[in-house]
Amino acid sequence: ISNDTIIYAASIATITNSQTFNYVTGMHQTWQVPSGVTEVNLDVKGAQGGSTSNSLGGAGGKVQGKIAVIPGQDFYINVGGAGGLNLEGYNGGGVAQSVNAGGSQALSSGFGGGASDIRIGGIDLIHRKVVAGGGGGAYGGLNSGGGAGGGLIGATGLSNGVVNSSSGTGGSQTAGGQCVNGNSLGLLGIGGGYYGVGGGGGGG
Numbered sequence: 408i409s410n411d412t413i414i415y416a417a418s419i420a421t422i423t424n425s426q427t428f429n430y431v432t433g434m435h436q437t438w439q440v441p442s443g444v445t446e447v448n449l450d451v452k453g454a455q456g457g458s459t460s461n462s463l464g465g466a467g468g469k470v471q472g473k474i475a476v477i478p479g480q481d482f483y484i485n486v487g488g489a490g491g492l493n494l495e496g497y498n499g500g501g502v503a504q505s506v507n508a509g510g511s512q513a514l515s516s517g518f519g520g521g522a523s524d525i526r527i528g529g530i531d532l533i534h535r536k537v538v539a540g541g542g543g544g545a546y547g548g549l550n551s552g553g554g555a556g557g558g559l560i561g562a563t564g565l566s567n568g569v570v571n572s573s574s575g576t577g578g579s580q581t582a583g584g585q586c587v588n589g590n591s592l593g594l595l596g597i598g599g600g601y602y603g604v605g606g607g608g609g610g611g
Contacts, residue, residue, distance in 0.1 A: 430454070430486045433497055435530060438482040448473050449537055451525065456542035456553035456575055456609055457490030457503065457517020464490055464517045465542030465564060465577045465609060468556030472537060476527075483530045487521030490544050490607060496521030499583055501575060501598025501607030503544045517544030517553060519575050519584060519598035519607035532596045541598065541609035543575025543584045553577070554584060556609045575608040584608030 428436050440447070450471050456464030467487060488497030495502055498521035520541035526534035543553030543564045554562035556577035561584045564574025575598065578584045583598030585608050598608030 428484050428486055430488050430497070432488070435526075436484045436486070438484060440476045440478050440480045440482070442478045444476060444478055446473055446475050449525065451523050451537050451539040453523050453539040453541040453556040453578065453609065454487035454489045454496045454498075454500070454520035456496070456500070456520040456556075456577070457492055457494070457544040457607070459492070459515060459517055459545050459547045459551075461547060461549045462545040462551040462565075462574070463553070464520060464545045465553030465555045465562065465575070467520055467523070467542050467609070468540040468558055468561070468577060468579075470537055470539040470558045470580070474536065480527060483526040483534070485522070485524050485526070487523040487539075487541050490518035490520040490541070490609075492517060494518055495598075495607065496541050496609075498522050498524065498541070499578065499597045500541055500609065501544070501583055503575070503607040515547035517546075517575070517607070519544045519553070519578070519609040520556065522556070522578050522583075522596075522609070538580040540578030540580065540584070543577050543598070543609045544607040546574040554609070556584070561609060578609035
């Protein structure tokens with residue numbers, strides 16, 4: 408499931424309008440602060456991590472807040488894409504295992520979901536003002552769901568009911584989620600990956 412990002416714009420006259428931005432494949436969207444608007448309320452949701460036939464990917468994080476703005480400012484909005492069994496979620500979802508140890512069977516772990524963020528003043532990561540982390544990808548075992556994405560902290564996933572597992576951790580505002588014994592760590596803007604038997608970390 409991909410998520411949406413909602414901007415509530417309040418004018419000087421306290422008339423409130425809202426605009427919703429849904430996931431668009433592989434690209435950011437833009438919004439310009441209208442004349443007379445001095446603050447915006449934000450409701451930002453990260454995307455879900457990839458699920459398997461046995462377990463669900465972690466839910467995306469949610470961040471709400473209010474920021475002061477200047478009429479004419481440009482917002483660059485990235486709405487995270489959901490992770491899949493062979494697809495990193497747009498905007499930082501981590502990679503899961505690609506094949507089993509034998510090198511020939513189909514995928515069995517979910518890739519991480521992408522973060523949703525709002526950038527002001529430019530399109531690079533340093534311009535991020537608000538980030539909602541993506542959910543971690545699920546490991547293929549029973550009761551092995553990915554960790555939920557967060558604002559400040561992403562949740563740890565489960566593997567066969569055990570916390571601190573091979574399922575991906577949810578992303579946070581400062582880094583992508585991890586996977587226990589992962590081959591690559593979660594960093595700012597991208598979830599960690601695991602190329603053995605684990606789910607990808609959520610984008611952060």
